Amino acid sequence: MPQPQPAHPPILAARGLHFARNETAVFGPLDLSVEAGEALLVQGENGSGKTTLLRVLAGLLQADAGVIEWNGVPAARIDPLLRASAATYLGHLAALKADLTARENLEFLCGLHGQRSTQTIDGAMATVGLGGLQDSLARQLSAGQKKRLSLARLWLSPAPLWLLDEPYANLDLGGIDLVNRMVQAHLRDGGAALVTTHGAYAAPPVRTRLLTLGGNA
Amino acid sequence: MMLSAAKALAIRDLRLLWKRRGDSLQPALFALLVIVLFALALGSDSATLAKVSSAVLWVAVLLSGLLALDSLFRSDAEDGSLEQWMLAPVPLAWLVLVRTLTHWATTALPLIVCTPLLAELLQLPHAQLPMLLGSLLLGTPLLSLLGAVVAALTVGMRRSGILVALLALPLYVPVLVFGAGSVAADAQGLDGSGGLLWLAAGLVMALVLAPLTAAAAIRIALS
Numbered sequence: 336m337p338q339p340q341p342a343h344p345p346i347l348a349a350r351g352l353h354f355a356r357n358e359t360a361v362f363g364p365l366d367l368s369v370e371a372g373e374a375l376l377v378q379g380e381n382g383s384g385k386t387t388l389l390r391v392l393a394g395l396l397q398a399d400a401g402v403i404e405w406n407g408v409p410a411a412r413i414d415p416l417l418r419a420s421a422a423t424y425l426g427h428l429a430a431l432k433a434d435l436t437a438r439e440n441l442e443f444l445c446g447l448h449g450q451r452s453t454q455t456i457d458g459a460m461a462t463v464g465l466g467g468l469q470d471s472l473a474r475q476l477s478a479g480q481k482k483r484l485s486l487a488r489l490w491l492s493p494a495p496l497w498l499l500d501e502p503y504a505n506l507d508l509g510g511i512d513l514v515n516r517m518v519q520a521h522l523r524d525g526g527a528a529l530v531t532t533h534g535a536y537a538a539p540p541v542r543t544r545l546l547t548l549g550g551n552a
Numbered sequence: 553m554m555l556s557a558a559k560a561l562a563i564r565d566l567r568l569l570w571k572r573r574g575d576s577l578q579p580a581l582f583a584l585l586v587i588v589l590f591a592l593a594l595g596s597d598s599a600t601l602a603k604v605s606s607a608v609l610w611v612a613v614l615l616s617g618l619l620a621l622d623s624l625f626r627s628d629a630e631d632g633s634l635e636q637w638m639l640a641p642v643p644l645a646w647l648v649l650v651r652t653l654t655h656w657a658t659t660a661l662p663l664i665v666c667t668p669l670l671a672e673l674l675q676l677p678h679a680q681l682p683m684l685l686g687s688l689l690l691g692t693p694l695l696s697l698l699g700a701v702v703a704a705l706t707v708g709m710r711r712s713g714i715l716v717a718l719l720a721l722p723l724y725v726p727v728l729v730f731g732a733g734s735v736a737a738d739a740q741g742l743d744g745s746g747g748l749l750w751l752a753a754g755l756v757m758a759l760v761l762a763p764l765t766a767a768a769a770i771r772i773a774l775s
Contacts (some may be wrong), residue, residue: 370720422637427632430636432631432633443560446557446560448639449641
């Protein structure tokens with residue numbers, strides 16, 4: 336007998352999620368859920384499993400136990416390709432080709448993941464403060480500018496859920512503010528975001544849930 | 553969606569190839585080097601050269617393919633591109649197939665186009681040229697697909713170097729045997745089409761199975 340579902344199930348929910356590497360627990364078991372218009376801030380010290388959690392949720396790693404649900408449907412019963420189009424992942428590796436220009440990089444990533452019909456590459460690059468750098472090679476960009484280029488990719492992505500791993504790393508104050516504004520706009524459009532950070536200094540001013548990972552203990 | 557992703561990937565690979573055209577010429581130059589050295593070493597004896605020329609061409613093409621193998625997925629694994637491939641709303645096996653075929657078209661195909669000239673250098677009898685080209689056209693994509701599985705298996709290692717060659721060579725030997733064998737049979741006046749049919753059958757199987765295997769290997773290597 337299936338449980339009665341609420342009118343709007345959370346975009347992403349996990350129950351009893353647990354992950355271990357070589358029999359040592361990295362995190363969990365933990366429960367979480369993110370609804371549309373909501374951000375989940377995952378906090379924790381270095382090595383507390385924030386990145387691993389995000390990789391498990393993105394589907395790059397397999398959890399050892401627990402259930403992940405997308406819009407109320409267990410992940411195991413969803414077509415993996417459908418699930419892939421529900422979330423976009425911004426990790427530590429930027430997936431930028433050093434020998435291609437900023438525009439060529441974005442063209443490829445948009446071709447791979449799809450592109451929001453309301454956005455253009457030029458518009459997204461202007462949004463993240465890289466206007467005029469479209470034809471610069473990615474290798475010539477600074478670490479912060481590369482991060483901004485990844486944010487432009489995020490901005491172009493049609494996925495409703497953003498999985499952001501340390502989005503504030505390498506960014507200046509203006510960049511941190513930019514991330515917060517982007518998350519705010521994304522949530523206003525009915526999206527959701529999962530943001531990891533090791534400090535509370537940069538919490539975006541939106542409806543936020545907090546999840547604290549407490550080391551390996 | 554699948555077609556637009558394939559197009560984006562193929563365009564990206566061609567752009568990268570153009571920007572690093574020095575690097576991408578290396579496998580072809582290597583094959584050329586092997587062939588020229590053979591021609592010089594046996595130059596005075598054109599009868600011997602004609603006898604071994606098809607085998608030399610096959611080995612040169614195979615070795616240059618082996619040299620290019622490590623570049624198939626390595627840089628994409630290092631900069632996080634493979635992660636994004638895995639998260640894309642298209643099957644990973646499809647992207648692997650597109651990448652492998654683009655790789656074949658940019659490493660092996662130029663060599664095949666040059667083969668008539670290289671064959672001239674090695675005194676290959678003209679009658680054998682069609683059979684040689686046919687066997688290369690069927691055999692080299694098979695080599696690339698088998699190589700993609702090996703490259704995917706070793707993508708998690710920092711330095712795979714000779715390991716790739718050691719793993720790939722046993723898989724390459726049957727292709728070499730049928731490929732060079734069909735030309736040799738043709739040279740003796742026998743029917744060489746049997747080897748070609750084996751290559752074609754292998755290619756059809758590899759087109760389906762190799763991308764699936766390589767995709768599974770990538771998932772394991774990156775987890």
